[in-house]
Amino acid sequence: MWKVSAECFLQNADYWNTVLVAAFSVVLSLMVYKAWRSSTCKKREVPGKLGLPYLGETLAFLSATNSTKGCYAFVRKRRQWYGRWFKTRLFGKIHIYIPSPEGAKTVLTNDFIKFNKGYVKSMGDAVGKKSLLTVPHESHRRIRRLLSDPFSMSSLPKFVQKLDMMLLERLKSVEEKGGSFAALDFCMKVTFDAMCDMLISVTDAKPLQDIEQKCNDVSNMMLSFPAMIPGSRYYKGMKARKQLMQIFSEMIARRRSGMECHDDFLQAMLRRDSLPEDEKLSDEEIMDNLLTLIIAGQSTTAAAMMWSVKFLDGNGRAQERLRVVKETLRMSNVLLWFPRVVVENCVMEGFELKKGWHVNVDATHIHYDPLFYKDPLEFDPSRFDEMQKPYTFIPFGSGVRTCLGINMAKVTMLAFLHRLTCSYRWKVDDMDPSLEKRAHIPRLRSGCPITLIPVKNVEDM
Numbered sequence: 001m002w003k004v005s006a007e008c009f010l011q012n013a014d015y016w017n018t019v020l021v022a023a024f025s026v027v028l029s030l031m032v033y034k035a036w037r038s039s040t041c042k043k044r045e046v047p048g049k050l051g052l053p054y055l056g057e058t059l060a061f062l063s064a065t066n067s068t069k070g071c072y073a074f075v076r077k078r079r080q081w082y083g084r085w086f087k088t089r090l091f092g093k094i095h096i097y098i099p100s101p102e103g104a105k106t107v108l109t110n111d112f113i114k115f116n117k118g119y120v121k122s123m124g125d126a127v128g129k130k131s132l133l134t135v136p137h138e139s140h141r142r143i144r145r146l147l148s149d150p151f152s153m154s155s156l157p158k159f160v161q162k163l164d165m166m167l168l169e170r171l172k173s174v175e176e177k178g179g180s181f182a183a184l185d186f187c188m189k190v191t192f193d194a195m196c197d198m199l200i201s202v203t204d205a206k207p208l209q210d211i212e213q214k215c216n217d218v219s220n221m222m223l224s225f226p227a228m229i230p231g232s233r234y235y236k237g238m239k240a241r242k243q244l245m246q247i248f249s250e251m252i253a254r255r256r257s258g259m260e261c262h263d264d265f266l267q268a269m270l271r272r273d274s275l276p277e278d279e280k281l282s283d284e285e286i287m288d289n290l291l292t293l294i295i296a297g298q299s300t301t302a303a304a305m306m307w308s309v310k311f312l313d314g315n316g317r318a319q320e321r322l323r324v325v326k327e328t329l330r331m332s333n334v335l336l337w338f339p340r341v342v343v344e345n346c347v348m349e350g351f352e353l354k355k356g357w358h359v360n361v362d363a364t365h366i367h368y369d370p371l372f373y374k375d376p377l378e379f380d381p382s383r384f385d386e387m388q389k390p391y392t393f394i395p396f397g398s399g400v401r402t403c404l405g406i407n408m409a410k411v412t413m414l415a416f417l418h419r420l421t422c423s424y425r426w427k428v429d430d431m432d433p434s435l436e437k438r439a440h441i442p443r444l445r446s447g448c449p450i451t452l453i454p455v456k457n458v459e460d461m
C-alpha cells in the first residue's frame, strides 16, 4: 500500500513541485504586495502634528512670528523634526509646506485649476474684493491684462529716470547731513514716493505723507484678527482703507471732469472709459488695484533693497549688479512662501493632499537647498553665472500669478545699487541679525543703519 502510494507520489512529483512553487510564489507575492502597500501608505501620509482641533500649532507659529528669529523659524524647526515634508494646523486650517522645485512647478502651473490662492480674511479685506489678489479666474485674467501694460519693460524707462533723480538727490542730502541713516527707512520712502508718482502723480510732501500713513495702517491689518474692535489693527486698517478709497475716488472725479490730467498709470486706466466692458476696469477695480499695487510693491522692494545693502556690506565694487540683485533675492526671500488652497484631492510626490488643505510653496527652502545652491548660506553672486534649474529660483513666483511688478522691482533695485556703488562706499553700523517682530516680510529690526563714505573721500584716504 505504502509502496503504491510512494510510487504514485513519485509519479506525480512534477505535479507537487509545481503546486509548491505556485504556493510559494503566491505567498511571496502577497508578502511583497503587503510590504509595498505598507511602504506606500506610510509614504502617502505627510508627517507632522496637527495638535488640538482648530488651535493646532497656532501658538507656536505666533510665538515664532513675535520673536526676532521671524516666522520661518517655525517651519525650520518642523523640518528638523519631521523631514522635508510636514503638515501642521494653523488658525484651524491644515498647512503643508512644499519643499521641492517639482512641487512648486505642480502648484504654480495649476493655479486656478487644482490650486487657488490662499489668503486670510484680514488680507482680503485690506486689498478689497476687486483686487488682483482676491478676484476669481475670469476677472483675474482681464484685470491682469489691463494692468500689465504700465508695468511692461517699454513703460519703465520713464519710471527709472524719475527714480534715479530721486535717489541722486536724496543720497546727496543724507551725505550732507553726515551720511548716517537707516537703509530700510530710506528705501521705504523712495519706493513709496516713486510708485505714487508713477501711479497717481502725487509728489507733494503732505498728501504723500497722508497716503503713506494710511497705506501703512492697511498693511498692518493684513495679519490681524478680523473684528471691528475700536483701537485694534484691523479697525484702524479698515478705517484707513475707507479714507484711501475716498481719496482715489475724488482723484478719479477730478480727472473725469477735466480739472486734472496727468501722464500716469491712473490716467492710462481712465483713457479706457469709452471702451467695451471687457477692455476696461470699473472704478472699484481701479481703486482696489491701486491700493494693491502700492502695498504689494513698496515693502517688498524696499526690504530687498535693504538686504542688498546688508549683504554687500560696503563692498561697493560689485560690478555685476544684476547677479547681486538675483543673489539678494535668493537669500532674502522677501515673500517666504506662496500660499494656495487645494481644490481637489491629489497626490504630490507620493503624498496625499486633501481638498481644502493649504499648501505653501516654500521658496525659502528651495532657495537654501544645498542640492541646488552649493554653500547656500554664502552670499555669492557669481553662482548666477550658471543657468538655474527650473523652479529653483522663484523669488517672484511663476505662472499666471507671477509678480506683476517683477521688472519694476528689479530696475528699482538696480538703480539703487548703481547710485550707491558708483558714488559711495558704506559701512553697516549695527550688525545685529535680529528680525522685525510680527512682520510677514523678513526685515532687520535695526533697519540696517549705514554710514556713507563718498568715493572721492575713499580715494583720498
Ligand code: HEM
Binding pocket: 132, 133, 144, 195, 292, 293, 294, 296, 297, 298, 300, 301, 304, 334, 335, 338, 339, 394, 395, 396, 397, 398, 400, 401, 402, 403, 404, 405, 406, 408, 409
Ligand atoms: C523685490 C520685490 C518684489 C518681490 C520679491 C515680489 C514677489 C512677488 C511674488 C512671489 C508674487 C507671487 C505670489 C504668489 O504666487 O502667491 C507676487 C505677486 C504680485 N506682485 Fe510682487 N514682488 C515684488 C515687487 C512688486 C512690485 C514693485 C509690484 C507692483 C508695483 C508688485 C505687485 C505684485 C502683484 C500685483 C502681485 C499679484 C499678481 C497676481 O496675483 O496676478 N510686486 N510678487
